[in-house]
Amino acid sequence: MLYGFRIEDWISKSLSEKIESYEKLNDITNRADFYRLFEKDKIDLIFSYHDYNNFTEIAQVLDAINLLVKLNKVSKIIFISSYNVYEPVYGIPFKEDSPKVPKNSTGINALTIENILIYLHEKYNVETYILRLFSLYGPYMDNYTLISNLFKSYIRNEVIEIGDLKKVRDFLFIDDLVNIIKQVYEKENTKNLYIYNVGTNIPTSIKDLIAKINKLTHRKPQIIFNPEKIRDEYDHDYVVADNKKLLQDFSDIHITHLEKGLELTYLWELGREKNV
Numbered sequence: 001m002l003y004g005f006r007i008e009d010w011i012s013k014s015l016s017e018k019i020e021s022y023e024k025l026n027d028i029t030n031r032a033d034f035y036r037l038f039e040k041d042k043i044d045l046i047f048s049y050h051d052y053n054n055f056t057e058i059a060q061v062l063d064a065i066n067l068l069v070k071l072n073k074v075s076k077i078i079f080i081s082s083y084n085v086y087e088p089v090y091g092i093p094f095k096e097d098s099p100k101v102p103k104n105s106t107g108i109n110a111l112t113i114e115n116i117l118i119y120l121h122e123k124y125n126v127e128t129y130i131l132r133l134f135s136l137y138g139p140y141m142d143n144y145t146l147i148s149n150l151f152k153s154y155i156r157n158e159v160i161e162i163g164d165l166k167k168v169r170d171f172l173f174i175d176d177l178v179n180i181i182k183q184v185y186e187k188e189n190t191k192n193l194y195i196y197n198v199g200t201n202i203p204t205s206i207k208d209l210i211a212k213i214n215k216l217t218h219r220k221p222q223i224i225f226n227p228e229k230i231r232d233e234y235d236h237d238y239v240v241a242d243n244k245k246l247l248q249d250f251s252d253i254h255i256t257h258l259e260k261g262l263e264l265t266y267l268w269e270l271g272r273e274k275n276v
Contacts, residue, residue: 001021001023001040001043001044002019002021002022002023002044002045002046002078002185003023003024003025003028003037003043003044003045003046004022004023004024004025004045004046004047005024005025005026005027005028005033005045005047005061006027006028006047006048006049006050006051006052006061007024007046007047007048007050007080008048008050008051008142009140009142010139010140010141010142010174011048011080011136011140011174011177012024013140014138014139014140014174014175014177014178015046015178015181017178018175018178018179018182019178019181019182019185021185022046025037027061028045028047028061028064028065029057029060029061029064034064037068037073038068038071038073040073041073042073042074042075043068043073043074043075044074044075044076044077044078044185045065045068045074045076045077045078046077046078046079046080046181046185047061047078047079047080048079048080048081049079049080049081049082049106049109049110049113050080052109055112058109058112058113061113062113062116062117065077065117065120066120069120069124069126070124072124074126075126075127075189076126076127076128076129076185076189077117077120077121077126077127077128077129078128078129078131078181078184078185079113079114079117079128079129079130079131080131080133081110081111081113081114081130081131081132081133082106082107082110082132082133083132083133083134083170083197083199083239083241084102084103084104084106084107084110085100085102085107085110085111085114085132086098086099086100086101086102086107086132087099087100087101087103088103088236088237088238089238090237090238091238092238093170093201093203093240093241093242094132094197094239094240094241094242095197095242095245096132096195096196096197096242096245103236110132114130117130118130118193121193122193125191126191127189127190127191127192127193128192128193128194129184129194129195129196130193130194130195130196131180131181131184131196131198132195132196132197132198132241133172133177133198133199134169134170134171134172134197134198134199134200134239134240134241135169135170135171135172135199135239136171136172136173136174136177137171137172137173137174137261137262137265138173138174138175138261138264138265138268139174139264139265139268140174140268141174141265146169146206146209147171147209147262147265148269150209150210150213151213151265151266151269152269153221154213154217154219154221155269155270157219157221158221159221159222159223159224160210160221160222160223160224161223161224161225162206162210162223162224162225164206165205165206165207165210165223166205166206166207166237167205167206167236167237167238168203168204168205168206168237168238168239168240169203169204169205169206169209169239169240170199170200170201170202170203170204170239170240170241171200171202171204171209171258171261172198172199172200172255173256173258173260173261173264173265175256175261176200176253176254176255176256177198179253179254180198180246180250180253183250183253194249196243196245196246196249197241197242197243197245197246198241198243198246199240199241199243200241200243200255200258201240201241201242201243201244202240202258203238203240204258209258210223212258212259212262213262213266216259216262216263216266217266
C-alpha cells in the first residue's frame, strides 16, 4: 500500500484515480494515522515539500518517518521535491548534480528533507526516491498556479497581468507525473537511493505559453505588465530539467506534448467554470 501525506490536494486526486493502492493520510504526524501505519508489516510512503509552516513541522514529519524506518516498517520512500533546491542559472538545464543553493523557503524545506532522507537511506538501507519536480499543471490544479490563472482569465474575458513574459519554464502534465510515480512505486525494491529531475527538458517562455493558449482558445486577451507579479526569490529566469537520467532508467515513460496537455486542462477548466 502506498500512503501519501503532505501532498497538494489536486495532485493527490490524480494519484487516487490512477494508483489503486494509493491512500491519502490526514498526516503522518496525526496520532491515529501514525499508529495505523505502525501496525502494518510493511508500507510505502510518498510525501512532498508542500504545506510546512516552519522547521518544527518538518522535524515532526521526519521524526515519525525515522521511527518507522528504524523499526523496519518502511519498504520504500518517495519524496516529491522541487527544482527550487538548485542555484538559479540562466540558459542551462538543471542536472541532478547541479549546485544546490536554494533561494526561497520551498527550496530550503525541500533540500532539508532531501538531506535527512539521504541520511536515513545510508543508515537503514531503505529504498528512497527523490523526485525533483518542475512546473506542474493539469486538471484539478489549484488556483494559484500560472496556467490555472491564465485559463480563468481567458474564460472570463479578463485582462491578464503578467510580471515577465521572458521567464522560461519546463511544464509537466500531471498525468506524466502520476505515471512516473506509479512506475517508481511498482519497481522492484533494490534498497538504493535514486534522485531524478521530473520534467520535460523542453523550455517554454511565458510569451510562448500565452501564444499557445491564444491558438487553443481562439482568443487574444489584453496583457498588462505588472511588476508586482514578480517575486524575486521564486521567479527564476530559466527553469528547465535535464531529464536524461529519468528517461534512461524508465525508457517507456511518455511525455505529453504541451499543446495536448493545455487542451485537456482547458476543457477541464471550462467544465469547472460552468459548475461554479
